[in-house]
Amino acid sequence: MHFETTKADFLKILQIAQSAISAKNALPILSNLLLEADESTIKVAATDLDIGISSKIEAKIKEVGSITIPAKKLIDIVKELPNENTMSVLLKKNNTVYIDCGKAHFKIVGLPKEEFPQTPEFKDKDAITISCGLLKKMLSLTNFAVSKDEARYILNGVLFIIKNQKLKLVATDGRRLAVTEEGFEGKSSLDKRVIIPSKTTNELLKILDDEGDLKISFGENQVFFDLGKTRIISRLVEGEFPSYEQVIPKERQEKIKVNRNELLAATKRASLFTNQDSLAVKMDIAKNKITVSKSAPYMGEVKEEVSITYGGRNVSVGFNPAYIIDALKNLSQEEIELEIEDADKPGVLRIGGEYIYVVLPMQLGQ
Numbered sequence: 001m002h003f004e005t006t007k008a009d010f011l012k013i014l015q016i017a018q019s020a021i022s023a024k025n026a027l028p029i030l031s032n033l034l035l036e037a038d039e040s041t042i043k044v045a046a047t048d049l050d051i052g053i054s055s056k057i058e059a060k061i062k063e064v065g066s067i068t069i070p071a072k073k074l075i076d077i078v079k080e081l082p083n084e085n086t087m088s089v090l091l092k093k094n095n096t097v098y099i100d101c102g103k104a105h106f107k108i109v110g111l112p113k114e115e116f117p118q119t120p121e122f123k124d125k126d127a128i129t130i131s132c133g134l135l136k137k138m139l140s141l142t143n144f145a146v147s148k149d150e151a152r153y154i155l156n157g158v159l160f161i162i163k164n165q166k167l168k169l170v171a172t173d174g175r176r177l178a179v180t181e182e183g184f185e186g187k188s189s190l191d192k193r194v195i196i197p198s199k200t201t202n203e204l205l206k207i208l209d210d211e212g213d214l215k216i217s218f219g220e221n222q223v224f225f226d227l228g229k230t231r232i233i234s235r236l237v238e239g240e241f242p243s244y245e246q247v248i249p250k251e252r253q254e255k256i257k258v259n260r261n262e263l264l265a266a267t268k269r270a271s272l273f274t275n276q277d278s279l280a281v282k283m284d285i286a287k288n289k290i291t292v293s294k295s296a297p298y299m300g301e302v303k304e305e306v307s308i309t310y311g312g313r314n315v316s317v318g319f320n321p322a323y324i325i326d327a328l329k330n331l332s333q334e335e336i337e338l339e340i341e342d343a344d345k346p347g348v349l350r351i352g353g354e355y356i357y358v359v360l361p362m363q364l365g366q
Contacts (some may be wrong), residue, residue: 001065001091003037005057007101010087011078013044013055016230018071019203022048029115032068035089036113037061046071047117051200052233054119060086066113067091077106119233122224126192127217128162130184132227136208138169139201141180141355144326146198147173157195157237159244162188170244176323177244177358192218195237200225203232248358249339249348256285256338257309263336264328266292266304271321273299280318280362285340287311294321317343318364327357 017033025031025048034045039061045054077099081087087101091110099106139158147155152174159170165188168181200223207230208214217224225232270281273296284291290308295301317340327349328336339348349357 001035001037001067002063002089003042003059003061004086004088005042005059006085007078007081007083007087009057009059010042010089011075013042013057014071014075014078016055016207017044017046017053018075019206020046020048020051020053021071022050024048029068029111029117031070031072032111032116033071033074034066034068034113034116036066037064039064045116045119047233049117050197050235051203052117052119053203053230055230057229065091067095067097067110068113068116069097069108069110073108077108080104120219120222122217122219122222126190126219127215128167128184128188128190129186129213129215130167132208132212132214133210134182134184135167135214136205136210138167138180138182139205139208140330141327141357142169142171142178143198143201143205144330145171145173145176145178145357146201148198149173154195154237154239154241157197158201159241160192160194160196162190162192170241172242172244175320175360177247177356178327179244179248179356180354182354190218193241194218194223195239195241196223197234197237200232200234247346248356249341249346251350252339252341252348254312254339255310256290256312256340257335258290258306258338260328260331260333260336262306263290263292264325266290266306267321267324267328269304270294270302271325273302274321275299279320280364281321281324282364283317283319283340285310285312285315285317287314315340315342316364317347318362319347319359320362323359327359331355 030048036043040058041056042059043054043056081101081104084102090098095110097108097110142158155172161168166181166183170179215226221236223234270292273294278296282293288308290306293303347359
């Protein structure tokens, strides 16, 4: 194997693939990146057996071949190379790799490709094609609500429901619930309901662009995201996602109309006085105004009024500000509508038929 490329291009695909490597890998080969050179491209791949990521670029290939190299050491080397126009990677006998760039010369020992786990095959019949920008938007509105509690493993992922040429994503950690649904173009009779781990959805959010399409294919217990130059293969979370529909309150006629950015900014400022012992931020809702406040013993207090359109009864309620901020910062609408009925009832944010976000309140002493 022998190829030439630029430091910037090579480093980019190394870092994309590296995200699949886990610090807990028991097998030494799983700490390596697989490098493969064909007639015109270099592909870099990594896996922890739960998720696999590969990415490729066009390069000047002088000799095809493959090798695996310890990921951290290879990336550290490439980062420190001089910023020359080209760098060279050459595989010689005994799995020894020579990396040259300008006046810098490195030699590193790898392991043969044969020890690296093979990639499973996927059939096109269980596949859909969807806009990258659409999936990025849908994940940004739900992924933050995934549970981080490993004991509740069934909630450690995003539920994907594909039916009637619509994609629905659902995520919850038991204190909040995010649901978004969109139609997608292209003919598909696929009917699927799977849970995709948060590690996979996190990586998707990092690499999805606003342009182009991707193909999503499903195997028996795996999913394959094909973005062209970058591909992700992931195991699915096994089990039955809880019935979430019943926790979504019926839509209220009395809504609070508010500027999203103004409420987001006020909530961020109030959150400055929260701590682990006192998380809840108070929202006093009255005719045409919300007062967002937080008082913390031995620290101080903050209070800010936000103009709203509302004619209902007064309500005082406490929310974890992080839960409010997570949703508001990922929306694009200038004005949003909130439904807040009482201090012990969930708050709801709805965007037409596309998005529902439900947040349980907190006692103001919390």
